[in-house]
Amino acid sequence: MKPALLWGIDLGGTKVEGAIMDPERPDRAIARTRLPTESDGGYEHIVTRVRAVVERLESESGLRRPSVLGVGTPGAIEPATGALKNSNTVCLNGRLLGRDLAAALGVETRLANDANCFALAEATLGAARGCDVVVGLIIGTGVGSGIVVHGRVLNGLHGIAGEWGHNPLCGERTPCYCGRVGCVETAISGPALERFYGERTGESVSLPVIVQRAVAGDADAGATLGRLTDKFGEAIAAVINIIDPDAIVIGGGVGNVDRLYGAETRASIRRHLFNPELRTELRRPALGDSAGVFGAALLARTTTHW
Numbered sequence: 001m002k003p004a005l006l007w008g009i010d011l012g013g014t015k016v017e018g019a020i021m022d023p024e025r026p027d028r029a030i031a032r033t034r035l036p037t038e039s040d041g042g043y044e045h046i047v048t049r050v051r052a053v054v055e056r057l058e059s060e061s062g063l064r065r066p067s068v069l070g071v072g073t074p075g076a077i078e079p080a081t082g083a084l085k086n087s088n089t090v091c092l093n094g095r096l097l098g099r100d101l102a103a104a105l106g107v108e109t110r111l112a113n114d115a116n117c118f119a120l121a122e123a124t125l126g127a128a129r130g131c132d133v134v135v136g137l138i139i140g141t142g143v144g145s146g147i148v149v150h151g152r153v154l155n156g157l158h159g160i161a162g163e164w165g166h167n168p169l170c171g172e173r174t175p176c177y178c179g180r181v182g183c184v185e186t187a188i189s190g191p192a193l194e195r196f197y198g199e200r201t202g203e204s205v206s207l208p209v210i211v212q213r214a215v216a217g218d219a220d221a222g223a224t225l226g227r228l229t230d231k232f233g234e235a236i237a238a239v240i241n242i243i244d245p246d247a248i249v250i251g252g253g254v255g256n257v258d259r260l261y262g263a264e265t266r267a268s269i270r271r272h273l274f275n276p277e278l279r280t281e282l283r284r285p286a287l288g289d290s291a292g293v294f295g296a297a298l299l300a301r302t303t304t305h306w
């Protein structure tokens with residue numbers, strides 16, 4: 001029997017994207033649409049925006065919505081209650097989004113945070129296809145990750161599995177928005193690297209410009225990327241020591257920095273690794289913008305979560 005089509009919604013702070021995917025032809029969506037989230041309109045409005053995207057998918061494809069829909073969300077889902085937490089779209093926090101979307105749409109919903117969706121898509125269809133244990137990193141404005149084991153997302157007791165961005169780094173004391181100090185995110189997020197360069201030069205420039213300047217021989221830009229290499233190595237070695245993944249896919253804006261995939265970064269990881277060699281592959285994402293919505297669609301399969 002032909003596997004059912006999978007419907008996914010990627011709910012972001014600025015846009016809601018929906019796609020219908022054929023699991024046998026995952027390279028392209030059967031239908032795909034997006035609308036602005038308009039999160040300023042509040043929680044109930046966001047629910048209506050998701051419903052509007054589902055209705056658009058129906059009209060574009062001529063299909064009816066299936067009985068199960070996957071939804072990627074900003075923030076984590078507390079497994080004990082189903083309430084959203086840690087979301088930067090703050091009106092979602094504390095809300096039973098899965099239940100409310102199910103009521104609004106008349107279907108079962110399966111939710112996962114956006115980093116888990118990214119990891120699931122890259123592990124199933126993308127850069128780490130065929131790997132058993134995959135960590136999908138998001139390093140951008142924030143730092144997070146999703147862990148996929150044998151094709152399923154490892155969610156965890158508190159729904160925070162993979163939150164390495166708020167692990168502490170040795171010797172770092174920068175305060176983090178989370179209330180702790182010296183978190184990985186305070187050292188290697190895009191804004192943290194831009195701040196580091198700014199403190200050395202008095203200039204406020206974007207990370208892509210810093211990378212260009214480093215290539216051109218700017219010493220302060222070189223030191224900024226050196227700091228990324230050092231701190232990323234320390235931070236990700238802690239993850240590898242525990243998860244020991246086959247592959248790590250690096251998404252988010254900082255994932256575009258070539259040096260992360262080179263010999264310096266691997267040497268930095270090895271300095272902190274409890275093993276004489278490092279075989280884990282560091283890979284660039286393969287699915288681009290599609291990872292979020294395809295990962296959400298994959299949640300609609302029968303055995304996606306542990």
Ligand SMILES: [Zn+2]
Nearest residue numbers: 166176178183
């Ligand atoms: Zn933190």
